[in-house]
Amino acid sequence: MRLLVVLLSVLLVVSGRPDPRPNLHGAQVLRVVPDASWQLHYLMALQMQGHYDFWTEPRAVGKPVDIMGTAFQLPALHAALTQLDLTPTVLISNVADLLAKSTPRNTEANRQMNWDDYQEYDVIQEWLESLASEYPSVCRVEDIGTSYEGRTLKLLTIGTGAEDNPGIFIDGGIHAREWISPATVTYMINQLVTNSEMYSELLSTINFYIMPSINPDGYAYTWSDDRLWRKTRSETDSSLGCKGADPNRNWGFHWNEVGASSNPCSDIYAGPSPFSEVEMQLVRDEISKRASTLKAYLTFHSYSQLWMYPWGWTSDLPDDWKDLDDLAQTAVDALTAVHGTQYEIGSSTNTIYAAAGGSDDWAKGVAGVKYSYTIELRDTGLFGFLLPPSLIIPTGEETFEGVKEVGYFIARTYGK
The missing domain is CATH 3.30.70.340 (Metallocarboxypeptidase-like)
Known part of the structure; x- marks a missing residue:
C-alpha cells in the first residue's frame, strides 16, 4: 500500500x-x-x-x-x-x-495609509517618507537599495538618543502572502512615532530599525497576480516556468541543510546559493552594519500564533535559551492580556519544524544578536493567510504590547 x-x-x-x-x-x-x-x-x-x-x-x-x-x-x-x-x-x-x-477596499482615489485595510507597497513606502518629513526629531528614513525588479527598499530609524544606543531590528513581509505582517509592523511604527511623547524615555534609550516589507516584488505580485504567492520574483529557473526563492530559507547560516528544497518550483526553495536573493543581501547588510549595538531582532510572519527563538536548523537549544524564553514569556503575557490571544513559545525546530536558512538563526548565529525571534501572527487556521482587514488593528494592538516589553527590557538591560 x-x-x-x-x-x-x-x-x-x-x-x-x-x-x-x-x-x-x-x-x-x-x-x-x-x-x-x-x-x-x-x-x-x-x-x-x-x-x-x-x-x-x-x-x-x-x-x-x-x-x-x-x-x-x-x-x-x-x-x-x-x-x-x-x-x-x-x-x-x-x-x-x-x-x-x-480583498482590500482601497481604490486609487483612496491611497491614504490606514489600518482599516491592507495597503500596497508603494503606499507604505510613501507613508514612511511622510513620517520622516513630519516627525524629523523622532525618525528618519533612508533608501538602502533596490529589489530584483527595481523597487526601492527603505529603512526607518526611530529614536531620539545617540546613534550608538542599543538597537532593535524589526522586519516584516519576508513571505509575500503574509499581509498581516507588514500591516502589523506599520501599525507599531505609527504608535511609536505619532505617540513619541508617551514613549520618550524608551526612544531616548534605544533605537528601532524597521523595514515593514522586505520582499517587495513578491508582495507587489500578491496584489497584481497571485494573492497566495510566497517567494521572491527572481529568475531562478525559467526553464521550468518557476520563479523566486523562499527568502526565509536563503540566509547563509546552515543554508539548505534541512527543511528546504532544491526544487525551484517549491515554495520552500532555498535558492541556488546562500543570499542569492538581492533583497536578503540588503537586509543582511543593514543588520551587519549595526551588529555591535543590536540587542534584539524581531521578524514577523503569519500564521499560527507562535513566538519562537533559534535554532531552526537543529533541535538543540542555544546556550542562552533560558534568557530568550524568559523574555518571550514576558512579551506573550503582555500580548495575551490585550485580547486573550494565545501564543505558543519555544525554539523554532521544537515548536514548528526544522528549517535551515532562516533570518532569525542568521541574526543570532552570525550577527550575534542575542534576543532573536520569529513571531507568527494571527490566526490558527480559520482564515490563514486571508485574515480579514477587521483583524488588523486587534492584531496590531496586542503585538505592540509584546514588542514594547522587549523594548523596555532592552532599555533596562543595555541602556546607558
Whole structure:
C-alpha cells in the first residue's frame, strides 16, 4: 500500500507548481494530523516537490498540517491522504470566497495609509517618507537599495538618543502572502512615532530599525497576480516556468541543510546559493552594519500564533535559551492580556519544524544578536493567510504590547 502511495506521489509532483496564478474557484484548504512518523515524512517529501500549497508545514507527529488544493487537485489529494490513513477535514471550504471577502477596499482615489485595510507597497513606502518629513526629531528614513525588479527598499530609524544606543531590528513581509505582517509592523511604527511623547524615555534609550516589507516584488505580485504567492520574483529557473526563492530559507547560516528544497518550483526553495536573493543581501547588510549595538531582532510572519527563538536548523537549544524564553514569556503575557490571544513559545525546530536558512538563526548565529525571534501572527487556521482587514488593528494592538516589553527590557538591560 505504501509503495502505491509513493508511486502516486511521484505522478502528482513531477510538474511542480508553475508560476501562473492558480484558479482558486473550488479550491479548499484541508487539515490533516499525522499520527505516525512515516506519514509525517511523506508529507514533508510532498511539500519538497512543490506541487501543493502547504499553508502550514509538516512539523511533528500530532501537529496539524494545512494544505490547499485547487478544484483540479482535490480528488488526487484526497486519494493520496486517504491511502496514507490520514483523514482530511475541510478547514476552508471555499478559498475564492474567502479571498473575495478579504480583498482590500482601497481604490486609487483612496491611497491614504490606514489600518482599516491592507495597503500596497508603494503606499507604505510613501507613508514612511511622510513620517520622516513630519516627525524629523523622532525618525528618519533612508533608501538602502533596490529589489530584483527595481523597487526601492527603505529603512526607518526611530529614536531620539545617540546613534550608538542599543538597537532593535524589526522586519516584516519576508513571505509575500503574509499581509498581516507588514500591516502589523506599520501599525507599531505609527504608535511609536505619532505617540513619541508617551514613549520618550524608551526612544531616548534605544533605537528601532524597521523595514515593514522586505520582499517587495513578491508582495507587489500578491496584489497584481497571485494573492497566495510566497517567494521572491527572481529568475531562478525559467526553464521550468518557476520563479523566486523562499527568502526565509536563503540566509547563509546552515543554508539548505534541512527543511528546504532544491526544487525551484517549491515554495520552500532555498535558492541556488546562500543570499542569492538581492533583497536578503540588503537586509543582511543593514543588520551587519549595526551588529555591535543590536540587542534584539524581531521578524514577523503569519500564521499560527507562535513566538519562537533559534535554532531552526537543529533541535538543540542555544546556550542562552533560558534568557530568550524568559523574555518571550514576558512579551506573550503582555500580548495575551490585550485580547486573550494565545501564543505558543519555544525554539523554532521544537515548536514548528526544522528549517535551515532562516533570518532569525542568521541574526543570532552570525550577527550575534542575542534576543532573536520569529513571531507568527494571527490566526490558527480559520482564515490563514486571508485574515480579514477587521483583524488588523486587534492584531496590531496586542503585538505592540509584546514588542514594547522587549523594548523596555532592552532599555533596562543595555541602556546607558
